[in-house]
Amino acid sequence: EADIYQTPRYLVIGTGKKITLECSQTMGHDKMYWYQQDPGMELHLIHYSYGVNSTEKGDLSSESTVSRIRTEHFPLTLESARPSHTSQYLCASSKRANNNEQFFGPGTRLTVL
Amino acid sequence: GQQVMQIPQYQHVQEGEDFTTYCNSSTTLSNIQWYKQRPGGHPVFLIQLVKSGEVKKQKRLTFQFGEAKKNSSLHITATQTTDVGTYFCAGSRGSNYQLIWGAGTKLIIKP
Numbered sequence: 001e002a003d004i005y006q007t008p009r010y011l012v013i014g015t016g017k018k019i020t021l022e023c024s025q026t027m028g029h030d031k032m033y034w035y036q037q038d039p040g041m042e043l044h045l046i047h048y049s050y051g052v053n054s055t056e057k058g059d060l061s062s063e064s065t066v067s068r069i070r071t072e073h074f075p076l077t078l079e080s081a082r083p084s085h086t087s088q089y090l091c092a093s094s095k096r097a098n099n100n101e102q103f104f105g106p107g108t109r110l111t112v113l
Numbered sequence: 114g115q116q117v118m119q120i121p122q123y124q125h126v127q128e129g130e131d132f133t134t135y136c137n138s139s140t141t142l143s144n145i146q147w148y149k150q151r152p153g154g155h156p157v158f159l160i161q162l163v164k165s166g167e168v169k170k171q172k173r174l175t176f177q178f179g180e181a182k183k184n185s186s187l188h189i190t191a192t193q194t195t196d197v198g199t200y201f202c203a204g205s206r207g208s209n210y211q212l213i214w215g216a217g218t219k220l221i222i223k224p
Contacts, residue, residue, distance in 0.1 A: 040199065042216040043156070058211070090155055101146060101158035102212070 003027055006091050006105035013081055014113050021076045021108045023091030029103070030096040032074040036060060037088045037107075049074060050096070081112045117204045119215030127223050132189040134218035136202035143207040145178055145185045150217070151198040159187075159200075189220070197222055 004025040013019060025032065030051045035043040045058030049068040063085075064078050074093075078085060088109050092102040119136045126132055136145065144163045148156040160169055162178035162185060169176045173196075175188045185204075189196055199219045203212040 040217075040219060043201070043214045045211060045214075048211060092156075101161060102148075102156075104155040104157070107155050 004091065004093055004103050004105040006089075006108050008108060009106060010109050010111075012111045012113065015080075015082055017081050017112075019078050019081055019110075021078075021089055021091075021110070023074045023076070023105055024072050025074075025093040025103070025105075026072060027093060027103065028071065029093035030071070031094045032068065033092040033094075033102065034058075034064075034066060034074070034076050035090040035092065036062070037090055039088065043090065047076065081110075083112045086110060086112050117202060117213045117215045119202055119218060121218055122216065123219045123221060125221045125223050126192050128194060129191050132192050132196070132220050133186060134200050134202075135184065135186050136204070136215045137184045138204050138213070139183075140206065141182050142204040143182075143210075145182075145202055145204045146212065147176060147185075147187055148201045148203065149198050150201065154198075156201060192220065192222065194222055196220055 007022045032049045034047040036046050037043050044060035046060050046062040047066040049055050055066050064076050066076050068074055088107045090107045091105040094100045094102045117136055117138050146161045147159040150156045160176050165182050166180045167178040173190045177186045199217040201217045202215040205212050
C-alpha cells in the first residue's frame with residue numbers, strides 16, 4: 001500500500017471560506033500532483049510539482065494555489081471557496097524518472113455550501 | 114491539444130462475460146499506463162506499456178499497446194464482481210510531459 005496521506009477526508013464548508021487540503025507522502029518521491037475528480041468522471045490535473053520550490057499549473061483552470069517547501073508535503077489552498085469547487089481532490093506522487101506509476105492518496109471530498 | 118479518447122464510457126456485463134476498453138491518442142505516445150478505481154476509492158496503478166505492439170497479461174487481464182503507439186486496450190476475461198470499477202488509461206509523450214488521462218470506462222456487473 002502506498003504511503004500517501006490526505007487530510008481531511010471529508011470537508012463541508014460555507015462559501016467564501018479559506019481552506020487548505022493537506023497531502024503528505026513518505027516515499028521520497030520528487031513529483032507530486034493534485035487532481036480534481038467529480039464522482040465517476042475523469043481526472044483533471046490542476047497542479048503539479050517536480051520537486052522542492054517547483055510548482056506548475058495543470059490543464060484545468062483552478063482558483064487554487066499550491067506550495068512545495070518540503071519534498072514530502074504538497075498542500076493545496078483555496079482562498080475563497082465557492083459551490084463550483086465542490087468535488088473530490090486527489091493527491092498523487094511518483095518518482096522523477098520515466099513517468100513512473102502514480103500513487104494516489106485516498107482523496108478529500110469537498111462540499112461548499 | 115493532445116487528447117486520449119477512451120471508449121466506451123460504460124459497459125454492463127453479466128458476471129462471467131468478457132469486458133474490453135479502448136484508448137486512442139491523437140499523437141504517438143512514449144508509454145501508456147492503466148489504472149483501476151473502485152467505487153468510492155482512488156485510482157490504483159495496474160500496468161505500464163512501453164514497447165510498440167507490447168502485450169502483457171495479469172491473470173484474467175490482457176493489456177495491449179498498438180504498433181503505432183497511439184492506441185491501447187484492456188481486456189478482462191470472465192469478469193467477476195471484484196472487477197467492478199472504472200478503468201482509466203493514461204498516456205505520456207515522455208518523461209518531461211504529464212500524463213494525459215482518458216475519461217475512464219465503468220465496468221458494471223448486471224444483477
